[in-house]
Amino acid sequence: MTKTIGFIGLGNMGQAILKGMLTNGFTTANQVIVSRRNPEALVQIEEKFGVETTTDNRVVAKQADLLILAVKPNIYVSIMQEIRDYVKDDVIIVHIAAGISIATIETAFARPIKVARAMPNTPAMVGQAMTGLCFNDALNADDKKMVADLFASLGKVEIIDETLIDAVIGVSGSSPAILYMVIEAVADGAVKAGMPRQQAYQFAAQAMLGSAKMVLETGEHPGQLKDAVCSPGGTTIEMVTKAEEKGLRASILASVDAAITKSIQLTQK
Ligand SMILES: NC(=O)C1=CN([C@@H]2O[C@H](COP(=O)(O)OP(=O)(O)OC[C@H]3O[C@@H](n4cnc5c(N)ncnc54)[C@H](OP(=O)(O)O)[C@@H]3O)[C@@H](O)[C@H]2O)C=CC1
Ligand SMILES: O=C(O)[C@@H]1CCC=N1
Numbered sequence: 001m002t003k004t005i006g007f008i009g010l011g012n013m014g015q016a017i018l019k020g021m022l023t024n025g026f027t028t029a030n031q032v033i034v035s036r037r038n039p040e041a042l043v044q045i046e047e048k049f050g051v052e053t054t055t056d057n058r059v060v061a062k063q064a065d066l067l068i069l070a071v072k073p074n075i076y077v078s079i080m081q082e083i084r085d086y087v088k089d090d091v092i093i094v095h096i097a098a099g100i101s102i103a104t105i106e107t108a109f110a111r112p113i114k115v116a117r118a119m120p121n122t123p124a125m126v127g128q129a130m131t132g133l134c135f136n137d138a139l140n141a142d143d144k145k146m147v148a149d150l151f152a153s154l155g156k157v158e159i160i161d162e163t164l165i166d167a168v169i170g171v172s173g174s175s176p177a178i179l180y181m182v183i184e185a186v187a188d189g190a191v192k193a194g195m196p197r198q199q200a201y202q203f204a205a206q207a208m209l210g211s212a213k214m215v216l217e218t219g220e221h222p223g224q225l226k227d228a229v230c231s232p233g234g235t236t237i238e239m240v241t242k243a244e245e246k247g248l249r250a251s252i253l254a255s256v257d258a259a260i261t262k263s264i265q266l267t268q269k
Pocket of ligand 2: 098169174
């Protein structure tokens with residue numbers, strides 16, 4: 001990859017993407033330029049990743065062939081107004097914000113522009129992202145492949161229709177937050193029984209990882225896998241009974257639905 005990759009904003013998600021793409025060889029540090037407002041944070045970023053930094057978003061806009069907007073959704077439009085006269089003609093804008101449609105980006109640039117909309121998640125930091133990706137019609141096949149390769153370097157990527165992006169936010173963009181809560185709660189149970197906390201996190205997180213791999217690698221229905229853990233009259237069926245009694249499934253479904261609803265509301269604003 002000989003293209004210059006620019007990041008405007010480099011917080012939690014931007015750093016997860018940058019770390020993933022450098023670790024997995026999608027690009028090299030000398031091909032990346034980053035802007036954000038906080039100069040001390042930029043010094044830390046230079047030290048940690050070896051990339052060029054600036055506080056001037058327009059400097060990044062001028063240099064980038066692929067420009068990743070990794071700021072919060074509420075400032076997307078003002079950032080686009082700030083940079084739109086500086087970006088290269090054939091720049092690819094990579095947009096990762098919840099609640100902002102491709103059409104909003106096209107309108108903000110007020111000219112034909114290549115837009116890739118991605119919804120990754122922070123497990124990109126460890127090469128295990130799940131990303132939903134869609135494009136506008138301005139990208140050619142090579143452009144699409146390049147952006148898909150970028151996200152493939154962070155974990156798994158699936159090309160989706162933009163109509164599914166809100167569902168992706170619920171199922172994988174936001175869901176790590178509640179999956180961490182599940183790990184925390186499962187570990188709390190073990191701590192209650194006397195296990196040291198750090199050890200409990202190891203056990204709980206490995207159980208989550210192993211269960212996820214079982215779903216992905218056996219292709220079996222999650223319900224079948226659950227049934228296989230439940231010995232008749234055993235401990236697990238007691239656990240499952242309590243989880244149902246406490247509304248675990250309904251609560252998770254409602255939580256995912258809340259994230260999706262919020263994403264739809266943000267998009268309609
Ligand atoms: N966190 C997640 O799990 C996911 C987040 N996303 C999306 O990623 C985007 C970023 O989220 P996240 O990384 O969590 O947010 P953070 O708050 O962690 O990062 C935002 C970044 O934007 C920078 N920033 C703020 N104002 C400006 C400005 N005017 N010019 C340049 N940089 C600016 C901040 O740095 P400074 O203050 O120094 O300017 C910071 O680096 C959001 O749109 C979100 O929807 C998508 C998928 C998952
Ligand atoms: O909380 C948010 O809005 C972002 C989008 C998906 C994950 N984090």
